[in-house]
Amino acid sequence: MFDSRRIMSFPEPVSSSGSSQWKDNFSQMSPLMASREAVVEASRCLFCFDKPCMLACPARIDVPGFMQQIRSGNLQGSARIILEANILGESCAQLCPAKALCEGACVMHKTGEQPIQIARLQRYAVKDVLDRKIGVLHAGRPNGKWVACIGSGPASLACAAELAKWGYAVSIFDRNELPGGNPTYNIPSYKISASNPLREVELLRQLGVDFRLNIEVGRDISFAELEEQFDAIFVGIGLGDTSSLELSGEDLRGVHGAKQFVRQTKMGRPHKASVGRRVAVIGAGNTAMGVLVALKRLGAETTHLIYRRSKEEMPAFKHEYEFAKEHGVIFHWEAQPVRILGKNGIVTGLQCVRTRPGEPDSRGRREPQLIPNSEFTLDVDMVIGAVGQKPATEFLRAVPGVQLRKDGTIITNEYQTGNEKYFAGGDCAHGAKLVVDAVASGKAAARSLDAWLGNPRGIPEEFGSPASWTPLSAPPQAPEHPAI
Ligand SMILES: Cc1cc2nc3c(=O)[nH]c(=O)nc-3n(C[C@H](O)[C@H](O)[C@H](O)COP(=O)(O)OP(=O)(O)OC[C@H]3O[C@@H](n4cnc5c(N)ncnc54)[C@H](O)[C@@H]3O)c2cc1C
Ligand code: SF4
Missing domain, CATH: 3.50.50.60 (FAD/NAD(P)-binding domain)
Structure with a gap:
């Protein structure tokens, strides 16, 4: 039987009370909107009858509906529309790849104009209600279940x-x-x-x-x-947790799974945590790109991405890749790690081999083949696996x-x-x-x-x-x- 006394209030996460340097490094990527900017931006909306932005949003937020409310100065009404459809309206405004979803479907693209900044407006509307702890949603009458x-x-x-x-x-x-x-x-x-x-x-x-x-x-x-x-x-x-790399040397100190590593930076004391100076991240999905950016912001000097397929085949969104590139990541396409090297139980390098695409399989996918005598070694003191969970x-x-x-x-x-x-x-x-x-x-x-x-x-x-x-x-x- 669970013990109801274990219901607790939530403690402050450590990451929100770290050093000022750490806070600077992790400041939000897109700045918050000022109210005048928000009204002007929402007024650009054409309020399309068929709402392509809403259909492109998996949570089906009525985007033109909340634009209209922002335009008329009704922030609470706007937040209610968003939160009714998506209780994580603020988180999604920060995490959604909006260019591939709602903003990607905006009709402004057809006339060569910039799409409406839906995600930023969504955050603007919800933030105010959350800041002021205004209850815009209501519980239903108890139904006994x-x-x-x-x-x-x-x-x-x-x-x-x-x-x-x-x-x-x-x-x-x-x-x-x-x-x-x-x-x-x-x-x-x-x-x-x-x-x-x-x-x-x-x-x-x-x-x-x-x-x-x-x-x-x-x-x-x-x-x-x-x-x-x-x-x-x-x-x-x-x-x-992140899947194992299945490489020899995986038990060396300095080898981490991506999910566990990020968790440590968010819940531990990242400004004191040991982040490698030269780090290799294995994988080319959104998680790998995110970890590489985080590493740079935590002070890593050199960051490498290793992916056994070509750049064209990487699973990451283009904007995640571009952002990692802006952070000076070195990309090793068509390279496969084969061994993590170490000394005294600590990582000292990552041995890799170049690959080329093999013959297409029944689904047309070309399994990478190792190229003989193409070994190279990266001089790294930390290896992070980002090969899925x-x-x-x-x-x-x-x-x-x-x-x-x-x-x-x-x-x-x-x-x-x-x-x-x-x-x-x-x-x-x-x-x-x-x-x-x-x-x-x-x-x-x-x-x-x-x-x-x-x-x-x-x-x-x-x-x-x-x-x-x-x-x-x-x-x-x-x-x-x-x-x-
Ligand atoms: C590193 C990383 C970066 C990502 N970046 C993005 C991004 O930028 N944008 C984006 O949209 N998505 C991103 N995602 C994906 C996104 O986080 C997930 O799709 C989403 O969180 C899935 O939600 P969920 O509720 O299914 O599971 P989760 O968010 O994983 O939540 C599951 C919860 O279940 C709990 N749990 C598990 N087992 C038990 C048990 N036996 N008893 C009690 N509790 C249990 C866990 O503790 C956890 O709290 C990222 C994921 C990762 C790992
Ligand atoms: S930012 Fe995300 S949640 Fe908001 S409308 Fe776009 S796809 Fe939906």
Whole structure:
């Protein structure tokens, strides 16, 4: 049985109270908008009838709607539109690759003009409400049902916000000391500080959502205990740690996984942490680019990126690559690390071999081949692996009916797992994506869960027509209202 006395207020993250030098290094990338600039920018919006920006936003924020409110000086109205659709409206304004989403769909592109700065305006609108702790959302009338969310990342927060607005009691369990998942712990501080997501968590507390932290489900509380107390359970546990590099020398001091390294910079004392002078980062995704920028800002002198495929094949967004390039990163395309070198248990170098594309496989993808006698060694004192993360879902096998794919992600049908009481969303169900995708998935899972519990609501068009939506199986009887 979990102990409700463990409900706690959130301590101040260390990273928000570091040295001034550290704070300078991690100042936000895009400056905040002043009110006059915001009104002028929002007034450029053409209020398109078909709202391509809204359709390009996975959380379906009514962008023209909130532009209109900013233009007329109604900041609270604007924030309400944003937060109703996306409880992480401020975090997403900082983390979304907006040029590839809402801003990429702006019709201004057609006339060769700059797109409306949607993400910056979104942050401007929400910041004011969060700064002043104004409650713009309202909890629904209690409906007597109680839902547990496992994990307090974006997927669970979005799911909980929807449910609370519909009158559900919601308890969120997380093994961490602070809520928020990756945005709090694992996304570099120059993008989002650890204290930012906690402002949005406060909105959930205003909606009556209850946070039970430092509790690992499956270890500190059993699934049977959850099932006994809750009407339904949402699983939003994200992914595990960064995958192993599977190289000899990986156990040397100075070798880290990207996720664990960023966590240390956000939760430890980064201005005192030992950051290598010459660092190699393996991988070419957004995480690798983010880590390289963070390293430079933490004082690394030389930073190398090693990727076994060509530059054209890198998975990172172009703007993330350009930003890393601006920070002086040295890129080694078509090179594969083969061994981490060390002396006295400490990293001294990274041995690599050049590659070239092999013959195309059945899917047309060319597996890199090592070029004989092309070895070279990078003189580095730190190596960081950024080669992706795998779901840590094995412990869910203890739940009868819950099924996993080969890659460990949870199999769902309309967000419901093979055990009808369990729903799942976010990275643990769809694999590594974006914060805004986890929000969209948490919201959709809330609708599916709500339908199963007997209060069918409209499902967004992409998940099926509301009129044709039927619960996946018979809803259980509504119990007494839980005492929380
Ligand atoms: C280094 C890095 C950089 C990124 N940069 C960006 C970016 O710039 N923009 C962007 O949009 N996305 C970015 N992402 C991706 C984004 O963080 C994820 O897509 C998003 O956080 C997924 O949300 P989630 O709720 O599914 O999982 P998570 O955010 O991972 O949250 C899962 C939560 O579940 C908890 N948990 C796990 N198991 C248990 C258990 N047994 N009991 C209790 N609690 C448990 C964890 O402690 C965690 O708090 C980045 C990811 C990483 C790793
Ligand atoms: S949540 Fe992201 S994609 Fe959606 S409107 Fe805001 S910045 Fe654009």
